[in-house]
Amino acid sequence: MLMFASLALTFAQPAFPPAIEPHFQRDQQRAWEARREGRVLPLPEIERRVVPSMRGAQYLGPELDPDSGIYTLKFLRNGTVIWVKVDGRSGQVIGRTG
Numbered sequence: 001m002l003m004f005a006s007l008a009l010t011f012a013q014p015a016f017p018p019a020i021e022p023h024f025q026r027d028q029q030r031a032w033e034a035r036r037e038g039r040v041l042p043l044p045e046i047e048r049r050v051v052p053s054m055r056g057a058q059y060l061g062p063e064l065d066p067d068s069g070i071y072t073l074k075f076l077r078n079g080t081v082i083w084v085k086v087d088g089r090s091g092q093v094i095g096r097t098g
Contacts, residue, residue: 030066040069040088047073049091050084057082064088 034040043062050073051059057077064071069088074081075098082098 031064034064034066034069034088040064040066040071041091043071046071046086046088046091050086050093054082054084070094 035042043064046062047059054075054077057075060074060076060081062071062073071086071088073084073086075084076082077098080098082096084093085095086092087094
């Protein structure tokens with residue numbers, strides 16, 4: 001019985017979802033709409049243009065600011081985080097840190 005209770009607690013959903021969830025969902029929805037409306041290129045197209053140029057770096061993932069249409073791709077190379085900013089409309093790299 002104790003094992004069942006432990007498993008039930010492990011898989012139970014919290015009574016109150018994290019406060020960040022609604023904000024994240026709004027951002028995700030806005031990013032999806034920007035892509036659907038053609039305001040930005042699809043992420044796979046952006047990745048095809050940028051990831052090959054980052055030889056030796058591990059790709060960690062993207063973010064999209066739907067207001068500006070700028071993708072930020074995050075990489076890791078030799079313990080250094082590198083952010084590559086890409087214009088989502090043209091696919092051109094517009095900035096890089098690291």
